[in-house]
Amino acid sequence: MMKEIHEQPKAIEDTIAKYISGDKINLSEVGITEEDAKNISQVYIIACGSAWHVGMEIQYVLEELAQVPVRVELASEFRYRTMSLDPNALAVVISQSGETADSLAALRMTNEKGLKTLAIVNVVGSSIAREADHVMYTIAGPEISVATTKAYSAQLICGYLLTLKLAEARGKLTDQKQMTYYINEIKSIPAKIKKILDEKERLQWFASKLSNAHDIFFIGRGIDYAVSLEGSLKMKEISYIYSEAYAAGELKHGTISLIENGTLVIGSLTQSNLYEKTVSNMVECKSRGAFLVGLTTYGRYNVEDQCDFTIYVPKVDEHFVGSLAIIPLQLLGYYTSVAKGLDVDKPRNLAKSVTVE
CATH class of the missing domain: 3.40.50.10490 (Glucose-6-phosphate isomerase like protein; domain 1)
Incomplete structure (x- = not known):
């Protein structure tokens, strides 16, 4: 675990490098278009354990910067609830392994109901990555310790970058200087963790x-x-x-x-x-x-x-x-x-x- 705690700056740097070029966020690989982003009326973040805590934190950032309503749901509860879902919502499923049983079941439920789905996962080719409409990979590398550290930190970074991109596409963050400021602040995180x-x-x-x-x-x-x-x-x-x-x-x-x-x-x-x-x-x-x-x-x-x-x-x-x-x-x-x-x-x-x- 201590080794993985010390690997967090690199995990964050690698995740940033994948999605930021210069002072621009590039999520073309993720596949969510600007038109998709504009039409999102709500975000459901669905996860378990530490990944749910990532969702809880991203909720505050997403609601403030992108000004979109967010609900954070425990996958083990969400999958068994009978409720109407916003057809224009984006369901974000977060899982380190991409195999978490409840999160996978919740993903399948949202797919069946026609929602756009985005997976934030660490394992390439995992079940959740394969079945989601869009995938945003964390570049944390293999995580062996049961208690997650570096995957958690990389998931947060993905959440920040997704937030900024949605805010920009939805016209809530139009000042390029402000965007550059946010990007530079995110880039400063690895050195500050060290x-x-x-x-x-x-x-x-x-x-x-x-x-x-x-x-x-x-x-x-x-x-x-x-x-x-x-x-x-x-x-x-x-x-x-x-x-x-x-x-x-x-x-x-x-x-x-x-x-x-x-x-x-x-x-x-x-x-x-x-x-x-x-x-x-x-x-x-x-x-x-x-x-x-x-x-x-x-x-x-x-x-x-x-x-x-x-x-x-x-x-x-x-x-x-x-x-x-x-x-x-x-x-x-x-x-x-x-x-x-x-x-x-x-x-x-x-x-x-x-x-x-």
Whole structure:
């Protein structure tokens, strides 16, 4: 897993190189025309596990930049629902292996109902890639560890590029300078991930303190909530520590009753417009005895006034900061598992590709 964490900058660089030429996004290989993009009235993102978390994050970016309604669906639930689907919608199915049973079944259902379908997959020639109308490949290379890292990061990049292309085709992003800015920000992500990895020893030290934790709560709002979902999954699946992710504003609706002295609460704080709100929610947890960890970008040093431990990531456009914020959480999960003497690459009861229900 650590090897694959360190391979993320290259996986992102290779995926960017496939779809960006100079300062232009080229999705001709994917096959969605400008006319197709203009006619899309809704997007359904369908996935399982970490791929669903990618969808949750892309939802916020897609709705804001392309101004198209988005629904993110768990494939295992979506395939059994009886509901009307927008005939002009685009169904985006995300899967690392391209063989995930529920995602494949959901793809077949949307195909039968006549929706345009797009697969974001890592394995060339996989079932989902073959059966979708359009395919956007992540160039992550083989991923062996059960807990996904580099495939997740490459899927995010595909989601960003698809968003920008749809926004451009739909007339929502017409300023070429703005488009160039977004592309350059995405291109800067690999180098910024390398910077985070260069400073991982501090996270290793902190993770050694987590090995006796009984439960951990990850909280955030907007994109930070999506980051929290993935961070929580990484922690629980390889360290076996019970962890949950919550939209920070939902704490008062029951969850805060679980906070007691010493409970670890990790707050993701990368979104400027939601920063103060989430800090306020974290302070409420602290007043009930929680140990607070803040994850934010360099420059927001006032977070140290409230948090017991702070993790910083480099600045990037806030639409794309999830690609950076997830890296420390991957490392925390990894180092906590190692501190407990567990098999990081093959956690109990889990398979790399879920090909049965």
